[in-house]
């Protein structure tokens with residue numbers, strides 16, 4: 001059996017960052033096993049706006065949640081990349097930093113070396129940003145850019161409207177940020193094609209003799225040696241082309257993502273002993289925290305009718321041949337809707353009204369009703385820290401509890417969370433998608449058999465989440481009713497004027513963003529942790545997890561920037577550079 005210094009399980013976003021960084025040392029042999037195919041060069045991956053066409057294909061694990069009581073018992077789709085590059089190959093390309101407050105809260109949980117100052121140093125290694133105003137900043141492999149042409153008036157309208165409501169543009173999106181922001185895309189500025197872990201990190205490293213990458217290899221379990229209480233990982237078992245194979249490694253690094261990293265731990269005997277014994281799995285390490293603490297942003301959309309002469313993406317969404325032809329012609333010039341994520345105009349906003357005495361009083365009342373007292377369940381010490389963090393966000397006029405993405409077109413979701421097409425006809429739309437940045441609801445991911453997994457995010461199980469999001473939803477309608485935006489829309493009907501109406505709308509239409517984190521959380525085991533601050537799995541000397549699953553408190557918005565930062569930080573830790 002071939003032996004490696006490191007076996008990386010999952011050649012996704014974090015896995016390929018680690019593969020590239022660890023093979024910089026030519027004395028270290030690295031094996032990457034990736035369940036999905038290598039789709040480098042596939043147009044659906046390369047052309048930015050084509051990412052939805054990869055959903056529900058073989059490049060997607062096509063997960064679904066169990067029915068969600070908080071969402072009227074709906075089952076919500078939960079896509080994840082199954083392809084070399086992982087979710088970075090199929091995601092929506094938005095690159096948003098989390099906040100200093102969020103990362104510092106990880107540190108406060110008992111994670112030395114994971115404060116904002118240290119973490120942001122690692123994050124900065126991951127990207128280069130090309131901006132029309134500031135030029136080129138950074139020198140990391142991942143390429144970020146803004147759309148070249150703003151061929152419509154919407155960005156200005158969005159910013160002026162929010163400015164009029166008292167929120168001026170954020171210049172430092174990485175730190176405290178309240179107000180409209182113009183979010184960069186993971187798109188190469190020269191080619192206007194997707195920049196992702198595959199072409200940014202793997203491609204330059206692929207010819208290294210010490211790197212072996214095997215696509216279409218599904219890892220089934222981690223192999224262990226156990227002497228008394230001392231547990232060592234020795235390698236992995238995987239299937240490739242219908243055959244079971246094994247590889248030996250001095251250290252195993254799990255980067256299989258928020259669903260499959262805890263799933264593989266459980267399948268290999270690391271998890272809650274009672275659960276594993278019931279399934280006939282030999283227990284290697286008893287840790288009931290594995291698969292717990294699943295966090296995700298609940299999200300909803302509101303679409304408004306735009307005036308008939310507005311420029312929107314509705315024609316493209318309806319597959320109108322003229323609109324498609326125009327978009328393709330523009331893309332040949334690296335311009336137009338195919339050349340960007342379409343989600344660049346966003347805003348990070350505090351609790352609505354927090355800058356007034358009534359708003360302050362309202363949030364204080366909600367907090368004292370819902371985040372103190374008996375309804376706190378789960379690990380008391382963790383819950384207390386999470387509650388302190390969320391309280392600090394909600395009561396600050398400079399921290400965001402709502403993330404708003406504006407979009408010139410129809411943006412609504414089917415009941416199962418997939419995107420809904422625009423209504424038939426020729427009507428134009430303007431939409432705002434809304435996310436709760438720091439939910440208190442937490443769920444789980446656990447295996448139910450050798451092949452099945454139950455994903456339960458428990459959306460809105462903490463009552464404060466829906467209360468806060470309902471208030472932001474009302475504020476979405478306030479934005480749409482404010483000038484200059486209001487003049488570009490047909491009459492805005494207030495559909496959610498009362499909090500109860502807004503809550504009913506959320507239970508009926510909210511879905512989950514594709515932003516799941518937390519199932520192998522990094523924190524002390526007594527708080528609910530699965531890995532320590534060096535990302536080592538408790539109870540095993542040479543097994544780490546280093547992907548989105550280790551994030552103990554979910555990032556403010558879209559998480560890929562944070563995942564790249566986690567992977568760079570992990571590489572530095574493994575190479576002995578930090579901590």
Ligand SMILES: Cc1cc2nc3c(=O)[nH]c(=O)nc-3n(C[C@H](O)[C@H](O)[C@H](O)COP(=O)(O)OP(=O)(O)OC[C@H]3O[C@@H](n4cnc5c(N)ncnc54)[C@H](O)[C@@H]3O)c2cc1C
Nearest residue numbers: 010012013014035086087091092093094219547548558560
């Ligand atoms: C459709 C979609 C849209 C998104 N849009 C955005 C966005 O616009 N902005 C943003 O910031 N974030 C976005 N995200 C989230 C972001 O992409 C992810 O949080 C991030 O990429 C996760 O990285 P990861 O390394 O944890 O997992 P992944 O990148 O998913 O990598 C895990 C890898 O492990 C492989 N794997 C799993 N199990 C096994 C196994 N048993 N054997 C071998 N290999 C295995 C998988 O196939 C996959 O390649 C989106 C996600 C999705 C799915």
